[in-house]
Amino acid sequence: MKIKTICCLGAGYVGGPTMAMIAAKCPKIQVTVCDFIQARIDAWNSDTLPVYEPGLKEVVESARGENLHFTTKIKPAIAAADLIFVCVGTPTKSYGIGAGRAADLRYIESAARLIAEVSDSDKIIVEKSTIPVKTASAIQTILSANNTSEATFQVLSNPEFLAEGTAVSDMENPDRILIGGEQTPEGQAALESLVEVYANWVPRDRIITTNLWSSELSKLVANAFLAQRISSINSISALCEATGADVDEVSRAIGYDSRIGPKFLKASVGFGGSCFQKDILNLVYLCESFGLPEAADYWRSVVTMNDWQKSRFVEKIVRTLFNTVSGKRIAILGFAFKKDTNDTRESAAINVCRDLIAENAQVIIYDPRVPLETIHRDLLEVGVSQNAINQNVKVVADPYQAAAGAHALATLTEWDEFRELDLPRVYDLMLKPAFFFDGRAILPLEALKKQGFEAFAIGKGR
Numbered sequence: 001m002k003i004k005t006i007c008c009l010g011a012g013y014v015g016g017p018t019m020a021m022i023a024a025k026c027p028k029i030q031v032t033v034c035d036f037i038q039a040r041i042d043a044w045n046s047d048t049l050p051v052y053e054p055g056l057k058e059v060v061e062s063a064r065g066e067n068l069h070f071t072t073k074i075k076p077a078i079a080a081a082d083l084i085f086v087c088v089g090t091p092t093k094s095y096g097i098g099a100g101r102a103a104d105l106r107y108i109e110s111a112a113r114l115i116a117e118v119s120d121s122d123k124i125i126v127e128k129s130t131i132p133v134k135t136a137s138a139i140q141t142i143l144s145a146n147n148t149s150e151a152t153f154q155v156l157s158n159p160e161f162l163a164e165g166t167a168v169s170d171m172e173n174p175d176r177i178l179i180g181g182e183q184t185p186e187g188q189a190a191l192e193s194l195v196e197v198y199a200n201w202v203p204r205d206r207i208i209t210t211n212l213w214s215s216e217l218s219k220l221v222a223n224a225f226l227a228q229r230i231s232s233i234n235s236i237s238a239l240c241e242a243t244g245a246d247v248d249e250v251s252r253a254i255g256y257d258s259r260i261g262p263k264f265l266k267a268s269v270g271f272g273g274s275c276f277q278k279d280i281l282n283l284v285y286l287c288e289s290f291g292l293p294e295a296a297d298y299w300r301s302v303v304t305m306n307d308w309q310k311s312r313f314v315e316k317i318v319r320t321l322f323n324t325v326s327g328k329r330i331a332i333l334g335f336a337f338k339k340d341t342n343d344t345r346e347s348a349a350i351n352v353c354r355d356l357i358a359e360n361a362q363v364i365i366y367d368p369r370v371p372l373e374t375i376h377r378d379l380l381e382v383g384v385s386q387n388a389i390n391q392n393v394k395v396v397a398d399p400y401q402a403a404a405g406a407h408a409l410a411t412l413t414e415w416d417e418f419r420e421l422d423l424p425r426v427y428d429l430m431l432k433p434a435f436f437f438d439g440r441a442i443l444p445l446e447a448l449k450k451q452g453f454e455a456f457a458i459g460k461g462r
């Protein structure tokens with residue numbers, strides 16, 4: 001089937017940017033992105049997009065109103081489409097069987113039911129959401145059981161590998177596009193239709209095709225391997241602090257080994273983001289479900305190490321500040337889970353602030369992209385009371401306001417602007433001794449010390 005009309009269910013961090021890129025690269029295909037959240041759709045249709053990504057606005061504006069549309073009118077968009085991307089959320093289940101580990105597939109299921117209800121022509125359904133292996137079979141069952149027309153459905157798996165903050169360049173020049181399909185003539189024809197869409201801008205040798213289950217599983221495994229590297233280097237950061245080694249030097253030394261490679265070896269206060277923890281826990285649950293407890297334990301330890309990295313950072317602050325931060329002002333630089341995004345989901349900053357507030361510290365937070373409402377919402381969600389937020393949390397408009405009168409300062413996101421801080425000014429603004437905790441190891445430790453700070457950086461021995 002030659003694809004002429006695409007519909008996408010879900011206008012979030014994945015649906016919006018990926019569909020904008022497809023529309024920009026395939027001017028002959030009409031792309032409609034749907035969501036039932038009116039405010040989100042309105043934002044995609046406005047000058048202030050709901051997702052901040054470098055270069056995204058230009059891509060959206062190049063196609064919006066031509067062959068890229070954002071709407072809450074979901075049913076007509078499904079009915080008109082040849083191919084439907086499912087880009088809905090798949091959060092960790094918070095209730096019932098598998099709570100805290102398994103993926104909550106309710107949005108996937110309701111999307112499948114809606115597609116079956118509305119469709120009266122043949123459709124290719126593409127799982128772009130991250131899902132447990134074998135989900136395609138559940139979608140196929142729901143579609144067949146609820147099909148009231150002669151329409152046929154082919155389900156493909158096409159996981160998304162973009163990273164936030166670099167989404168546009170990742171989509172424009174992907175390491176690979178992965179597409180899994182059924183090993184039948186119809187399945188392979190559907191797969192070829194989607195290959196042709198991507199081939200508009202991605203070289204064919206970077207479009208990998210597999211069976212459905214390999215594609216679904218590969219997404220979870222890719223994230224598990226990436227997160228495992230961070231937990232591995234973070235475990236070594238603790239050893240570096242204890243021994244006098246420097247974790248950046250260790251990363252550089254081991255990264256020169258072509259079998260290890262240099263990427264994803266930056267020690268930090270802990271990985272965040274909506275994907276890593278969720279997807280590893282999903283893998284853990286799959287291992288448990290298939291009777292593989294040793295494999296489950298192995299992958300769970302990646303999350304355990306990450307939790308420890310966050311809590312030992314807070315402990316370091318409290319111990320260094322003479323065992324109490326009660327009533328002390330701690331400047332927090334960065335709240336997003338990484339630089340160049342306004343996303344805070346699972347950000348290490350949330351846990352660090354929660355734990356400091358539990359010690360009765362005053363946290364003065366600055367992030368260039370994260371607004372006050374998001375910070376308050378995130379802290380409420382992890383159990384900080386409204387009363388504590390009113391009394392212990394302040395959100396300010398620049399790093400110097402955060403530093404003014406602070407006992408300590410902690411960098412939690414690696415925003416470029418923090419590398420260019422006016423250190424003498426920061427030092428003058430703070431109470432003395434001025435404690436500096438570099439949770440991202442972004443500033444030269446020696447320069448901080450020379451300036452007069454009592455400085456600590458993740459993974460740097462004294």
Ligand SMILES: NC(=O)c1ccc[n+]([C@@H]2O[C@H](COP(=O)([O-])OP(=O)(O)OC[C@H]3O[C@@H](n4cnc5c(N)ncnc54)[C@H](O)[C@@H]3O)[C@@H](O)[C@H]2O)c1
Binds near residue numbers: 034
């Ligand atoms: N965020 C990332 O960087 C990233 C990268 C790769 C993969 N993923 C995966 O992609 C999926 C989506 O992630 P996200 O970050 O875009 O989530 P998100 O929460 O930002 O967006 C999901 C959207 O889907 C909408 N939705 C739910 N059911 C719908 C329906 N039936 N019809 C229309 N809209 C519906 C929701 O209202 C929401 O706006 C997840 O499975 C995630 O694991 C995310």
Ligand SMILES: O=c1ccn([C@@H]2O[C@H](COP(=O)(O)OP(=O)(O)O[C@H]3O[C@H](CO)[C@@H](O)[C@H](O)[C@H]3O)[C@@H](O)[C@H]2O)c(=O)[nH]1
Binds near residue numbers: 130165263265
């Ligand atoms: O060396 C590193 C690299 C990353 N991080 C942290 O790890 C987290 C995740 O970073 P990153 O992977 O760059 O961003 P995500 O947007 O979460 O992207 C991951 O998760 C997506 C959702 O599944 C996948 O599509 C991407 O391929 C995968 O990189 C962030 O908190 C980073 O600060 C480190 O601490 N050290």
